[in-house]
Amino acid sequence: MQRWRSLDEMPAEWGRCVLTIGVFDGVHRGHAQLISRAVKSAAVRGVPSVLMTFDPHPLDVVRPGAHPAQLATLDRRAELAAELGIDVFVVMPFTKDFMKLTPEEYVEELLVNRLHVAEVVVGDNFTFGKQAAGTVDTMRELGRRYGFDVDGVQLLGEHAVTFSSTYIRSCLAAGDVAAAAEALGRPHRIEGVVVHGDGRGKGLGFPTANVAPTMYAAIPADGVYAGWFTDLDDPAAEPRMAAISVGTNPTFDGRNRTVEPHILDFDGDLYDHHVAVDFVEQLRGMRRFDSIEDLVEAIGRDVDQARKVLTSADV
Known part of the structure; x- marks a missing residue:
């Protein structure tokens, strides 16, 4: 797996790709579902699968001091993504300028002009762009305009509980590490x-x-x-x-x-x-x-x- 510290490390001859986007804190079973969809679609299309995450955590920039408890280090997230078959792990520096991008600027500048996405795979609750104004429906609309597909995936869950980083943190805060492991897919x-x-x-x-x-x-x-x-x-x-x-x-x-x-x-x-x-x-x-x-x-x-x-x- 290749690991880029920013999009500046992209090869000059870069073609199209299938991209999945998110913080991916913990790379839990819900995240694994997104990654699996991206990896399988990339294999069918014959293009690389790319996971894009952010550093620092977006909340550190949006609300300084509000960083949630971290379920996995950046290195650990990269290791887990590689185990799940991702070809490229890219870390997007989350800055004040980045958070000011409108949804359309986010898609045009980042996904289309830089990454040349053929498909984007995200959770059905995904938001992006300035003030989190972009939704999966916004991404689909922009996909039709710019020529890429969008797969909005409902995150995996059991017993009426959706596997999420917030849920896992609540399990850990209660000392229920067994429930956290169930959602993570590992301890x-x-x-x-x-x-x-x-x-x-x-x-x-x-x-x-x-x-x-x-x-x-x-x-x-x-x-x-x-x-x-x-x-x-x-x-x-x-x-x-x-x-x-x-x-x-x-x-x-x-x-x-x-x-x-x-x-x-x-x-x-x-x-x-x-x-x-x-x-x-x-x-x-x-x-x-x-x-x-x-x-x-x-x-x-x-x-x-x-x-x-x-x-x-x-x-």
């Missing part, structure tokens, strides 16, 4: 760097990796989770079972919210490593214990339960 992942912490876990017999998540990462509700830990700096590293603590360590009157995986059957130095933590199932909520002995006993149960959950889970 929710946060990435970050292992930093020095208080060292309490090691003293209790359960050393942890103190992960400083990437900016805006969607961190699940406080609690203890079963999940997977992967050292992204080691290309040969396999995911390892982990019992993951998220919260402020109330037994020790902690104030800073941390993400601390205890990696099962592992003893190594991970400081400064770029890592991934995948959340599979919540084991319990976060609580304050009356004694250190009670805490150690609870952590032991957490580890046993995490091992049981993950032994039967898919990586």
Whole structure:
């Protein structure tokens, strides 16, 4: 898969393409449906499939400070798009000038003159252009004028719930990482760097990796989770079972919210490593214990339960 940081990296000999557009935060099952439609249509037409996303998040420009919790980093979105068969992953810088484009300017300047789209695949709730004035119907009207097709897709859902980034964030905020995984099509992942912490876990017999998540990462509700830990700096590293603590360590009157995986059957130095933590199932909520002995006993149960959950889970 090719990855362009802007349309300025387009090859001079670029022909036509099938394009899908959106933030694609999380590349969840609804997004996967759009991507699949674009990939299949591109194969039939014999042209490249292109996914266009934006950086920074549009809300950062429209309403500074309103950036929603991020379900996947830009690199992770590119990786997932490649797995789904996209030929080109292009990042469109979202600027104040870009947000001022009218729907017609957006289509003519970007989709027609630059990308030469043969077809555009979007969700049926897609909006674009200044003040989000353009809709799928607007895109279809402009498609007829400029000679490209438009496929407006109703996003996938189950049990009367549409899979969306907003829905997934609400699941994570409630600690329901299993429901989030169902909508994502895989466990929710946060990435970050292992930093020095208080060292309490090691003293209790359960050393942890103190992960400083990437900016805006969607961190699940406080609690203890079963999940997977992967050292992204080691290309040969396999995911390892982990019992993951998220919260402020109330037994020790902690104030800073941390993400601390205890990696099962592992003893190594991970400081400064770029890592991934995948959340599979919540084991319990976060609580304050009356004694250190009670805490150690609870952590032991957490580890046993995490091992049981993950032994039967898919990586």
